Amino acid sequence: MRLAAVQTAALARRAVVGTLRTPQALFPSLFFPLVLMAIFTASFAAAPGRIPGFPPVRGFLDFALSGAVLQGILIGGTVAGAAFALDIEGGFFDRLVASPASRSAILAGRLAGGVALALAQTVLFLGVGIAFGARVQGGAAGVALLLVLAGLLAVAVSGLGIVLALRSGSSEAVQGTFPLFFALLFFSSAFFPRETMTGWFRTVADVNPISHLVEAMRAQVISSGETRTTLIGLGIAVALAAIAVAACFQAFRGRLRGAA
Amino acid sequence: MRHAVAVSAGLAWRSLLLVRRMPSVFLPALVMPLFILVATAGAFRGIALLPQFEGVSYLAFTIPLATVMGGGFAGVNAGMTLARDIEGGFVDRLVASPAPRTTLLAGPLAAAGLRSLFTTTVVLLAGLVGGAGLPGPAETGVVYLLAMSFAAATACWSMGVALRARTIQAAPLMQVVIFLSVFTSVAYAPREVLTGWLRAVADVNPVTYLLEASRAAQLEQLTWAALWPGLVAVAGLLAVLGAWALTGLATLGRR
Numbered sequence: 001m002r003l004a005a006v007q008t009a010a011l012a013r014r015a016v017v018g019t020l021r022t023p024q025a026l027f028p029s030l031f032f033p034l035v036l037m038a039i040f041t042a043s044f045a046a047a048p049g050r051i052p053g054f055p056p057v058r059g060f061l062d063f064a065l066s067g068a069v070l071q072g073i074l075i076g077g078t079v080a081g082a083a084f085a086l087d088i089e090g091g092f093f094d095r096l097v098a099s100p101a102s103r104s105a106i107l108a109g110r111l112a113g114g115v116a117l118a119l120a121q122t123v124l125f126l127g128v129g130i131a132f133g134a135r136v137q138g139g140a141a142g143v144a145l146l147l148v149l150a151g152l153l154a155v156a157v158s159g160l161g162i163v164l165a166l167r168s169g170s171s172e173a174v175q176g177t178f179p180l181f182f183a184l185l186f187f188s189s190a191f192f193p194r195e196t197m198t199g200w201f202r203t204v205a206d207v208n209p210i211s212h213l214v215e216a217m218r219a220q221v222i223s224s225g226e227t228r229t230t231l232i233g234l235g236i237a238v239a240l241a242a243i244a245v246a247a248c249f250q251a252f253r254g255r256l257r258g259a260a
Numbered sequence: 261m262r263h264a265v266a267v268s269a270g271l272a273w274r275s276l277l278l279v280r281r282m283p284s285v286f287l288p289a290l291v292m293p294l295f296i297l298v299a300t301a302g303a304f305r306g307i308a309l310l311p312q313f314e315g316v317s318y319l320a321f322t323i324p325l326a327t328v329m330g331g332g333f334a335g336v337n338a339g340m341t342l343a344r345d346i347e348g349g350f351v352d353r354l355v356a357s358p359a360p361r362t363t364l365l366a367g368p369l370a371a372a373g374l375r376s377l378f379t380t381t382v383v384l385l386a387g388l389v390g391g392a393g394l395p396g397p398a399e400t401g402v403v404y405l406l407a408m409s410f411a412a413a414t415a416c417w418s419m420g421v422a423l424r425a426r427t428i429q430a431a432p433l434m435q436v437v438i439f440l441s442v443f444t445s446v447a448y449a450p451r452e453v454l455t456g457w458l459r460a461v462a463d464v465n466p467v468t469y470l471l472e473a474s475r476a477a478q479l480e481q482l483t484w485a486a487l488w489p490g491l492v493a494v495a496g497l498l499a500v501l502g503a504w505a506l507t508g509l510a511t512l513g514r515r
Contacts, residue, residue: 196307
């Protein structure tokens, strides 16, 4: 058990260092969310308080912050999955499986690496937001809850990437899922409140889990963490993370059976 | 001259055929303008309740953004095609042939314009289905003209990058600059609504004037005063980025 923990930590460290050493992998998950946050904040600064249905916020930056955090995790998860697929393509995965390393440590290491990067990224985004005037109304407890949500979402998204990597063995296939996440993000309340949407778009945003995740994160920033919204978001995040981990292990077993 | 036109037309046709032969590369460029239209108009429609929008439909307001972005994607495709041709050795063979070098730019440029014709039509039809309506024939012509001009300008930018970098790995650079140029303009809201740094950047960004002219046409508010800044912006972009592409062409054979 202790050996498995050591192996998990070593593989998690390798995942983190590998991403940090590949700026072109790290760049999109930092650059795009921050740039979009800046653009949306400057474009929609007049919206709070003047558009019916817009939740009470100090400023649009407070509203946009959680959307940027979530976007960064979605992109980072795709990168984690693609890195795992590169390990498969390059033969490192096969060597790892042939070694006495714990099988669960191979998956847990990659997932833990994804979570560590997501948490660091969330702290960075919060820091940038606060530097430009955002305030986390939920205080330290709000930040802690936001990090829990970010960590769970990172497990879910990285897990999905790992499943695709194990099933396809191709980093291109994993990266090909990015447009799907992009669509999920825009058809949600990540950038604008659901209350201002109408028709079929509102229906899609209502059933889109991303809406509930981002609203739970946002509740920590713009209020003191509205309980119902937070619990719904946490429930969805836990369920998605559990499904992703179970799917990872199933895909892992499937790949080993296929190789045997 | 006639020979150069024939070669350019051949290269343009070849670029257009690649859409069918490599759909995974080119399909996103056709789908993305539609996605931008639907996602932007759906997600941000509430912002149009601000008085500065003067009651216009946000779907109609977004159509020029989608047509211009369609032009931008067509331009990036021209650069990506050229980068692939450089990597694959096709450009070397063409340079060694008696065909004028400028046909290397003119062919993909024409293809980018034609592709943007297609994406603009798709976006306008989607707007029509969504209830935005079509502007008059002259205004529709202006929407097409500005999208095609932006396609030509971004094709020059992307081909200039391709000629210098000589690798398809430069594609993200082509895309990021075009995205930033569009999204730091009046992409989501009129200038009167923008604040802080974005307002300052949008004021000096030529894409702002192009989008404002296209928007005036789409919303049937087109006047000469609304059109001429867009035309000047397009002319400026074409002059500067055309020179960027031509000087890139001059570097062929130096390395």
